[in-house]
Amino acid sequence: MSHALVSLRSRLQGERWVAVAMIAPATLVILAITVVPLLRAMWMSLFHIVLIRPGVEPFVGLGNYIAELTSPIFWGAMGRTFVLTVSSAGVSLALGLGLGVLMNQPLRGRWLLRSVIILPWALPGVVNAFMWQWIDHAQYGALNALLTQVHLLDTYQNWLGDPGTALWMIVIADIWKNTPLVALLVLAALQTVPKELADAAEVDGADALQVFRRVTLPLIMPMLLVALVLRTIDSIKLFNTIYVMTGGGPANATQTISLYAYKTAFQVFDFGKGATLGWLIAFVTVGFVIVYLLLIRGSARENRP
Amino acid sequence: MFGTVRVGRFATVALGILFVLGACSTGASPSGAPPTPTGAQPTAAVSQSPAAGPVTITALFMTQAGYTDDEVKAMTDAFTAANPSIKVDLQFVSYEALHEKIVTDQLGGSGQYDIVLQDAIWGPEFAVAGISADVTDSIPADMLSGVFGGVLVGTQYQGRYYGIPWLNDTQYLYYNKTMLQKAGFSAPPSTWDEMEQQALAMKQKGIIDYPFVGQYKQGEALVANWTSTAGGFGMTDFVDAQGNPTFNTGGSLQALEYMKKLLDEGVTNPASTNYVSNDVKGALLSGQAAFGIVWAYVYADSLDPAKSKVVGEIGIAPMAGGGHACNGGMSLAITKNAKHRQEAIDYALYLASQPVEEKYVTAALPMWKSSFEKPELSASAPELWAAAEVAYQGMINRPMVPFYTPLSNALQVALQEALLGQKTPKAALDGVVAQWGSLQSQ
Numbered sequence: 001m002s003h004a005l006v007s008l009r010s011r012l013q014g015e016r017w018v019a020v021a022m023i024a025p026a027t028l029v030i031l032a033i034t035v036v037p038l039l040r041a042m043w044m045s046l047f048h049i050v051l052i053r054p055g056v057e058p059f060v061g062l063g064n065y066i067a068e069l070t071s072p073i074f075w076g077a078m079g080r081t082f083v084l085t086v087s088s089a090g091v092s093l094a095l096g097l098g099l100g101v102l103m104n105q106p107l108r109g110r111w112l113l114r115s116v117i118i119l120p121w122a123l124p125g126v127v128n129a130f131m132w133q134w135i136d137h138a139q140y141g142a143l144n145a146l147l148t149q150v151h152l153l154d155t156y157q158n159w160l161g162d163p164g165t166a167l168w169m170i171v172i173a174d175i176w177k178n179t180p181l182v183a184l185l186v187l188a189a190l191q192t193v194p195k196e197l198a199d200a201a202e203v204d205g206a207d208a209l210q211v212f213r214r215v216t217l218p219l220i221m222p223m224l225l226v227a228l229v230l231r232t233i234d235s236i237k238l239f240n241t242i243y244v245m246t247g248g249g250p251a252n253a254t255q256t257i258s259l260y261a262y263k264t265a266f267q268v269f270d271f272g273k274g275a276t277l278g279w280l281i282a283f284v285t286v287g288f289v290i291v292y293l294l295l296i297r298g299s300a301r302e303n304r305p
Numbered sequence: 306m307f308g309t310v311r312v313g314r315f316a317t318v319a320l321g322i323l324f325v326l327g328a329c330s331t332g333a334s335p336s337g338a339p340p341t342p343t344g345a346q347p348t349a350a351v352s353q354s355p356a357a358g359p360v361t362i363t364a365l366f367m368t369q370a371g372y373t374d375d376e377v378k379a380m381t382d383a384f385t386a387a388n389p390s391i392k393v394d395l396q397f398v399s400y401e402a403l404h405e406k407i408v409t410d411q412l413g414g415s416g417q418y419d420i421v422l423q424d425a426i427w428g429p430e431f432a433v434a435g436i437s438a439d440v441t442d443s444i445p446a447d448m449l450s451g452v453f454g455g456v457l458v459g460t461q462y463q464g465r466y467y468g469i470p471w472l473n474d475t476q477y478l479y480y481n482k483t484m485l486q487k488a489g490f491s492a493p494p495s496t497w498d499e500m501e502q503q504a505l506a507m508k509q510k511g512i513i514d515y516p517f518v519g520q521y522k523q524g525e526a527l528v529a530n531w532t533s534t535a536g537g538f539g540m541t542d543f544v545d546a547q548g549n550p551t552f553n554t555g556g557s558l559q560a561l562e563y564m565k566k567l568l569d570e571g572v573t574n575p576a577s578t579n580y581v582s583n584d585v586k587g588a589l590l591s592g593q594a595a596f597g598i599v600w601a602y603v604y605a606d607s608l609d610p611a612k613s614k615v616v617g618e619i620g621i622a623p624m625a626g627g628g629h630a631c632n633g634g635m636s637l638a639i640t641k642n643a644k645h646r647q648e649a650i651d652y653a654l655y656l657a658s659q660p661v662e663e664k665y666v667t668a669a670l671p672m673w674k675s676s677f678e679k680p681e682l683s684a685s686a687p688e689l690w691a692a693a694e695v696a697y698q699g700m701i702n703r704p705m706v707p708f709y710t711p712l713s714n715a716l717q718v719a720l721q722e723a724l725l726g727q728k729t730p731k732a733a734l735d736g737v738v739a740q741w742g743s744l745q746s747q
Contacts, residue, residue, distance in 0.1 A: 051408060051409075051412050051434075052408060052412065052430055052431075052433070052434035052436075052707075053433075053434065054412055054434065054435065137576075138575070138576030138579065139574075139576050139588070139593065140587075156576075158575050158576045158578060158579065160579040161521075161522070161575070161576055161577070161578030161579030161580075162578070162725075163725060163727070246522075246523070246579065247522060247523050247524050248523055249522055249523025249524070249578075249579070249717075249721055250522075250523055250578050250579065250721050250725055251523065251718055251721035251722045251725050251727055252523070252718050252721075263714060266405055267404075267405075267710050267714065268710050268711045268714070269408060269710075
């Protein structure tokens, strides 16, 4: 133990030791407010804790985890979360990429496009949810009005009250709100791509699409990964949009894992199960990120000359 | 929600500091006249308030529904004027935040509230969890005999009272008089079969595409809607005397089958599957529905030209099938670890007293039977008062079980599955009964 300390001390000579000592308090605080609650939640998930039955808190070990992983409600929620995440993150990534490239072009009025694009993302989540609820309204909604007036629809549809369409309306609301984030990240990444590379590729005979695929895209791939991870985490966490628009209905058709965790923890007050679900959500999110990293690393290795 | 907690704590701390300063500066102030209970028998429990200086009780109410914040403040000011030794710290949160706020306050360890507003459906849960105190001995005799029976049942659990009844409400069958007359009917339906006939006639005559609109969104309103419908099919209770579920048979099953049938026949607006009470109100008051089940507040709005396109055309009737609609009342619970129990009870009894309730009738009708025999009160809205008198006598309750929240969540899903045609009504309700054991143990 002392030997390790001595070798540690010798490695962190002089300034480095001071630097570590200076950062230590802040690090400890951050650990305390992030890691400690996480560990407490992990501990809580090993017990059967229902707040309205105080004093009765038996240890159940992995019982909560097993109960959830064998519950059809849990897997239903996971399935819907998966559908929501893949479609929302995927479409917003594609759209955001296109928008970012567009905003990078020398257009007249580009300044206007760059200013307006931020508006959906700046909208508070709850306001966005209410807005889309009104747009999708079965009797007064603008969507129904538009589609019937251009004769794409015969009668008004119950978008949010029909289990077949409700989740897709949530996806649309989420995509609309969050695509600007991806567009801005892509725009920022594109600014760092040296113009000489694209010019050199053109001189070599590449057309615009090849320049994009072979030169630009690999260079902005790290930023795309960041955008994808952020969008995935946002979609898995998505709560207020669903809560306002459908409340998890119709018949649980929009009940994703975050809504299920909320109802378990804060309506039924089953804190043991709620903590369990929180950790399961964290595992799923990390799983997604690992998959992304592997895919991106794999494609990066392919593209190396 | 967190903002309100911080403001509430700040207010309490500020009041506490003022109280300490006041007590210190004025020395031993003489205790004021004893609080004037409205016929309350003092309980054996002695409050822990100090002999000198005013006592502050902290009260949690609901905003934007029932009595307005200003009305509650006015009632409270009148109480504190009559009882100078008691001060009341009022806090308001929206209904949606109320349940969480009460539970986390009382069971999270802080426990700042002496008196909270509780919904009828939380009564058993709070009683079993030790949040609300047993106030059976504090309910005065005139309340037991003078208040509608259904209201009193809504504050009981296993024969004991865990709340002082106060804010009363139930659901009504609203109807559009003009459409009714056009279809050739002179009176609103008195049974559900009659409503179906009237609605079909309206539809066939082209008066309106979807005569009926319901609150079928996945939420508590759906369970309330179903309860009100089930009352008209003879349901009186969701569980039997032994606590076993009976809602998958009898009146409650017939009610669900009826609701599904009306959807299939095109009588009920299919948009109802995402509607809550405000959407039903919107449909009724814009003339796009002939019938709707919703709470009392819609009646006043229907007469307001700023909110209603059909002023004077909306009638209100007791629920079809005998006026047995869902109890939506709320009572005042005294918390078990209230620091000033007797003062809180006195305050609650004051608010619930007949004179106070009769003073604020525009927001909520009184729960006292004899108030309905006073023409000067009902003159402002005779149709509403007449319907209410019948409805209050026939009120029925949603399941009065301590595990109501998980049960309601399961019922909401099952009811929607039945209404959307994913399961038959019987299969959907059987599914909830099958979960009874696991719901109970939560």
